[in-house]
Amino acid sequence: MLKLGIPSKGRLQDKTIEWFAQRGVTVQRTGSEREYSGVVEGMNGVELVLLSAGEIPKELAAGRIHLGVTGTDLVREKMGDWQAIVDEVEPLGFGRADLVLAVPDAWVDVTTVDDLDAVAAQFRADHGFRLRIATKYHTLVRQFLSAQGVADYQLIDSQGATEGTVKNLTAEAVADITSTGDTLRANGLRILSDGLMLESEATVYASKTADWNDVAEAGFAALAEKTGWVR
Amino acid sequence: MKNDRRARIKEEADRLANSFVLAGALPVETDSLLPADVLLDLYGEDIRARAFVTHDPMLGEQMLRPDFTVPIVQRHMAEGAEPARYTYNGSVWRKQMGGRSTEFTQVGYELFDRTDPAAADAEVFSLFAGMLAPYGLKVSTGDMSVLLAAVDGLQTTDRRRAALRRHVWRPERFVKLLERFGGLSAVPEARAALLAEVAAVGAEGVVAVASAQQGLRSEAEVLARIAVLQEDAQADAISREEVAMVEAVLALKGTSSDVLAKLRDMAVNFAPLQASADAMEDRLMALAARRVNVDDLPFAVSFGRTNMEYYDGFVFGFTAENRPDLPVVASGGRYDALTRVLGQGRSIAAVGGVIRPEVLVAVQEGVV
Numbered sequence: 001m002l003k004l005g006i007p008s009k010g011r012l013q014d015k016t017i018e019w020f021a022q023r024g025v026t027v028q029r030t031g032s033e034r035e036y037s038g039v040v041e042g043m044n045g046v047e048l049v050l051l052s053a054g055e056i057p058k059e060l061a062a063g064r065i066h067l068g069v070t071g072t073d074l075v076r077e078k079m080g081d082w083q084a085i086v087d088e089v090e091p092l093g094f095g096r097a098d099l100v101l102a103v104p105d106a107w108v109d110v111t112t113v114d115d116l117d118a119v120a121a122q123f124r125a126d127h128g129f130r131l132r133i134a135t136k137y138h139t140l141v142r143q144f145l146s147a148q149g150v151a152d153y154q155l156i157d158s159q160g161a162t163e164g165t166v167k168n169l170t171a172e173a174v175a176d177i178t179s180t181g182d183t184l185r186a187n188g189l190r191i192l193s194d195g196l197m198l199e200s201e202a203t204v205y206a207s208k209t210a211d212w213n214d215v216a217e218a219g220f221a222a223l224a225e226k227t228g229w230v231r
Numbered sequence: 232m233k234n235d236r237r238a239r240i241k242e243e244a245d246r247l248a249n250s251f252v253l254a255g256a257l258p259v260e261t262d263s264l265l266p267a268d269v270l271l272d273l274y275g276e277d278i279r280a281r282a283f284v285t286h287d288p289m290l291g292e293q294m295l296r297p298d299f300t301v302p303i304v305q306r307h308m309a310e311g312a313e314p315a316r317y318t319y320n321g322s323v324w325r326k327q328m329g330g331r332s333t334e335f336t337q338v339g340y341e342l343f344d345r346t347d348p349a350a351a352d353a354e355v356f357s358l359f360a361g362m363l364a365p366y367g368l369k370v371s372t373g374d375m376s377v378l379l380a381a382v383d384g385l386q387t388t389d390r391r392r393a394a395l396r397r398h399v400w401r402p403e404r405f406v407k408l409l410e411r412f413g414g415l416s417a418v419p420e421a422r423a424a425l426l427a428e429v430a431a432v433g434a435e436g437v438v439a440v441a442s443a444q445q446g447l448r449s450e451a452e453v454l455a456r457i458a459v460l461q462e463d464a465q466a467d468a469i470s471r472e473e474v475a476m477v478e479a480v481l482a483l484k485g486t487s488s489d490v491l492a493k494l495r496d497m498a499v500n501f502a503p504l505q506a507s508a509d510a511m512e513d514r515l516m517a518l519a520a521r522r523v524n525v526d527d528l529p530f531a532v533s534f535g536r537t538n539m540e541y542y543d544g545f546v547f548g549f550t551a552e553n554r555p556d557l558p559v560v561a562s563g564g565r566y567d568a569l570t571r572v573l574g575q576g577r578s579i580a581a582v583g584g585v586i587r588p589e590v591l592v593a594v595q596e597g598v599v
Binding site for chain 1: 271272275276277279280326328329394397398401402403404405407419421422425437438441442443444445446447448450452453455456457460
């Protein structure tokens with residue numbers, strides 16, 4: 001069987017089902033509203049697996065699913081060398097969100113990453129510790145700042161309500177996912193002009209570690225006929 | 232087979248360590264778990280991408296030893312008398328891409344002696360060169376202090392020199408800064424707009440109409456930075472000649488004796504390089520006294536620049552040229568800057584290096 005992992009709930013699931021429907025593939029949940037199982041109609045070789053979007057990268061890496069729908073941000077954050085583990089099959093055009101770096105709007109002297117770096121050096125000298133950036137995207141943020149040659153910062157783990165960390169004095173800046181920037185603005189934060197780290201969207205990935213036996217290949221071929229996917 | 236290989240590596244490591252002992256080093260052991268805060272303060276957040284982090288409910292974040300330098304320097308600073316020579320032989324752990332082993336052995340030699348830097352550099356290098364001579368490795372050497380001296384000698388503000396110094400190990404940001412300070416790239420639009428606004432209504436006026444201050448960084452800090460930006464905007468650009476000189480220093484490479492001659496030429500027009508040329512000459516003489524052929528010894532100022540932060544003097548590396556798949560066999564150099572950061576004001580003169588027995592065994596076997 002070809003195992004296809006899709007998000008188990010919410011807007012991302014609805015959009016995924018809609019995307020498949022537009023291509024003549026009927027993906028349906030089975031059983032009650034609360035039961036995490038489903039089928040792809042008319043395709044015996046394809047098994048639907050409902051997973052939390054955050055789990056899908058892990059399942060792809062372990063090879064327990066062949067295909068998975070999840071955000072670009074999650075794949076790049078959770079997989080070290082993601083290109084060695086998965087192939088990008090198709091970006092789906094929804095679930096768009098940007099990973100951005102934002103500072104208090106009151107910092108009129110800081111508009112670029114370059115400014116942030118200079119402020120980080122001075123902040124460390126003034127306060128005796130490295131400027132704190134709250135985020136849950138540790139890998140992506142570190143890679144971005146390292147490539148930009150930013151020093152004297154530290155990452156503070158924040159798994160939610162990250163925009164509030166500055167007000168709560170647990171961070172000086174934040175790196176978070178946003179689609180409109182409204183929540184950042186409402187919390188008195190401003191995105192740096194060159195602070196866009198990643199444009200994420202829902203994407204179909206194929207695992208390189210899964211067992212692509214004949215049955216799985218046949219399942220993929222059946223899906224590919226409708227979606228035009230190549231692997 | 233795996234056991235045979237491990238035994239072979241252990242044997243090689245012990246043999247190397249014994250050579251260091253015969254050279255006068257005291258064998259030392261260090262903890263495998265190190266407090267994370269010391270390493271983070273030293274190397275910054277990037278160390279998390281390289282070292283394994285673990286957590287203890289009482290001690291907080293701990294890191295599996297990514298190298299021996301920090302514990303050895305700390306130990307020496309706490310209890311050592313100079314001059315001192317130490318050797319160590321044990322495992323280090325690093326996160327690796329592309330399937331390289333995450334646990335490997337390092338056998339090292341560290342020398343703490345402030346009396347004669349050139350002699351200390353030569354002692355360590357010639358010891359490594361002698362031990363590695365049978366394997367036909369490619370030798371590289373360099374010296375970041377030449378670039379640092381050039382930066383210190385620039386006719387510009389203290390702040391600009393400090394900003395350049397801070398990013399000397401991050402080439403891209405360094406070049407960006409140099410271009411901006413040299414007037415070669417435009418002032419960022421947003422900064423020009425801010426300065427125009429400050430000129431019109433004053434810094435306090437700008438801050439007064441901005442969003443309410445929040446977080447730990449105070450309004451006073453914002454105002455202080457605006458003052459710095461104003462001062463910087465009024466400073467003269469670093470001259471074309473000096474920018475070109477820094478670029479020429481960065482590009483200096485050749486045999487050691489050729490580079491010394493070029494450096495002497497450059498010092499004629501740019502006096503701050505005089506001391507670097509003298510120091511290099513002292514080192515080459517000390518190396519020659521230990522029978523290193525300096526007419527044949529490769530040298531590039533920026534060798535090791537990106538991966539040897541805090542190495543602020545003579546550096547060296549040994550690689551297997553016909554085995555590009557292998558990491559460096561041995562590397563080392565002078566790291567006075569690191570001891571300055573670790574010692575919080577106190578500093579010691581330190582030079583040392585490590586050999587990786589796993590890589591040396593792979594070189595000997597011709598296969599991984």
